[in-house]
Amino acid sequence: MKSKKNIYIIILLFLTLTTFIILGTYYYISSKQENLLNSIYNTTHINIVKTTQNLIKDKQNTTLAIALALAKNDSLYKFMQTQDYEKLDYKKISAEIKEHTKYKDVWIQIVDKNGKSIYRSWTDLKGDNLLFRKDLKNTLTNQNVSTSISVALFNLTLKARTPIFDYNNNFLGALEVITHFNSISKDLKENNIDCLVITDKKYRKILKYPYTNIFIDDYYIANKNANLDLVNYVKNNNVEKYINIPNFIVENGYLISNFILYDKNNEKLAYIINFMD
Template structure:
């Protein structure tokens, strides 16, 4: 330890220690910054991928509903009110369509007065009045144009509704319904996990979801590990952004009903192996066109 006996050497040693510690801190923070930037890039990719897949599924559902609403065999059996024949035709077509995309597809046909004509999954249900809680049906009947959305009913699905028109007269509508299993599967192949959350205040409408798992004020709609969402501050998130807990990081965005009411969030999760704390959130831009709300 003779080196430290000299005052100059002690100063030099102190400078070396301080410089080394400073360099260590600089590298530590730069490494964390690089890791954070890489994680945010991954989350941005996850967000973009999820949104694109959702739009792709919505287009798919819309195409199916339009195609089925113009199908002559369906229209003929519908006009004749031959429910058994309609049920058989619809399920045969579903079986064929499932060979094109292995997703859960259901079809519902509605009468002119917005009641149920047939459901592909339940032939016994008929004449159920849907006007009180299915805004999409009302919109299609009024405007006679197809629509697609993530719509709330007894369940929550991607729903596309197209009018049945014969001789310029509105006769009813055909609805293609797709759940979130296909999306979950496609995202899983890319290393992502999907979580579709619905605000619990809508359980008075979504009666079939009452037994689903809950996290704080939200219901988990799709099949996913709800424990991955533990310890997230879901009370203070905005319209879209990034958030993390100790083991997982998430990109998320809001989804809205046809009346622009906020229904819930869609989360896409990835492993947070380095246990980084990410929390960035943003609000959608709300603009008004002809006194109607449009959210960007």
């Protein structure tokens, strides 16, 4: 009897020890798998952020290059000096850029030295004062070449400005080239990333002529080629949740990465919410 009892005890101890080993191994492997998966997610998020940053930087450089080229124009100096603004015409140049490059909506604006818009290539609207824009006001004050990302009447856009002087070095105003986030969104899509460029709601009242006319409550979607299924998904699941993602979340089969866009005064402009399937 005592021998059988010892055997039972040994078997019980063996089974208990085996159970602990199996459970311990399971939890160890699960923990390692979870850590590995989180590492992959974090690396993917970092790569998405770097890709987004590089695409924005490249677009800003291209926008500036266009502005610098267009500003070197004798006719522009002449029309600005004589205030013969009706002869300004950049629609053909904008159309050629659209036809021959991936930048489909390049806008050109001429502003006089007092901050009044005297010409826009994409609309007949003109004559309004733009000194509410800090980036433009800074260029007119310092008379320098500059770039920025800002929200104005039409959209959240990338901008590049160059001052206009006559041949006597008198300051006449500025030429501004304006580009959008559509090509950036398209380039991200080629990397299997869908994005929503969501403008902060504090700019809702500034956007009097919204370019895309896509809104989630007071949040404006700035990229015209945004995936409308994702727009509705974010809308139905509370947009505030996604713009407040610290880095990334994994949800519904997507790695959802948040890139916050700041202006030069470190104020929040927008949130680029990237979805990788």
